[in-house]
Amino acid sequence: SQQGEEDPQALSIQEGENATMNCSYKTSINNLQWYRQNSGRGLVHLILIRSNEREKHSGRLRVTLDTSKKSSSLLITASRAADTASYFCATVSPGTSYGKLTFGQGTILTVHP
Amino acid sequence: SQTIHQWPATLVQPVGSPLSLECTVEGTSNPNLYWYRQAAGRGLQLLFYSVGIGQISSEVPQNLSASRPQDRQFILSSKKLLLSDSGFYLCAAFPNEQFFGPGTRLTVL
Numbered sequence: 001s002q003q004g005e006e007d008p009q010a011l012s013i014q015e016g017e018n019a020t021m022n023c024s025y026k027t028s029i030n031n032l033q034w035y036r037q038n039s040g041r042g043l044v045h046l047i048l049i050r051s052n053e054r055e056k057h058s059g060r061l062r063v064t065l066d067t068s069k070k071s072s073s074l075l076i077t078a079s080r081a082a083d084t085a086s087y088f089c090a091t092v093s094p095g096t097s098y099g100k101l102t103f104g105q106g107t108i109l110t111v112h113p
Numbered sequence: 114s115q116t117i118h119q120w121p122a123t124l125v126q127p128v129g130s131p132l133s134l135e136c137t138v139e140g141t142s143n144p145n146l147y148w149y150r151q152a153a154g155r156g157l158q159l160l161f162y163s164v165g166i167g168q169i170s171s172e173v174p175q176n177l178s179a180s181r182p183q184d185r186q187f188i189l190s191s192k193k194l195l196l197s198d199s200g201f202y203l204c205a206a207f208p209n210e211q212f213f214g215p216g217t218r219l220t221v222l
Contacts, residue, residue, distance in 0.1 A: 040201075040216070041216065042215045042216050043157075043203065043205075088157070090211075099145050100162065101157075101159070103158075
């Protein structure tokens with residue numbers, strides 16, 4: 001079963017708007033990662049946030065992590081049509097030294113020009 | 114920089130035929146390697162992982178098998194494909210964050 005659950009399942013916005021996607025998980029984690037997937041392609045790693053971190057930035061991306069609520073959010077500011085893709089959160093749990101990722105079902109983001 | 118190659122990119126196979134998907138990794142040594150399956154463009158399911166040559170762990174019982182004959186080569190196989198094996202197969206490598214290959218879209222008819 002999937003650890004992460006993203007919401008919304010689909011998000012449609014206009015270029016220039018901000019896009020916020022949320023992820024909830026069920027068990028304790030070492031870190032949480034966000035990935036992007038363009039249609040029919042492989043996943044691209046966006047950002048990793050460790051369990052002792054609360055917020056992280058990378059360019060137009062901002063990720064927050066609330067371990068008490070077992071949730072994370074990904075904010076894309078000033079969205080562009082090229083940001084259209086599926087976004088997945090994935091968690092690494094303690095004890096999984098081999099780096100097993102448990103993925104959510106993803107949010108499909110559509111940015112209209 | 115790390116690069117993951119997968120081939121073929123697409124494959125259409127009849128039910129009952131064998132399967133061999135290959136993944137090779139460049140730019141890193143002794144990576145952990147993973148095979149995922151993705152159905153209908155949604156979440157990924159981990160099928161196999163390997164921490165070294167000849168070491169394979171299976172996450173879910175299924176019709177598939179995996180092998181790692183070399184440090185940077187990971188192969189996904191089946192002796193007889195089922196309709197339910199259709200999907201998008203992704204290879205990934207992990208020194209830190211996981212790097213993914215471009216994937217193979219398998220359609221079993």
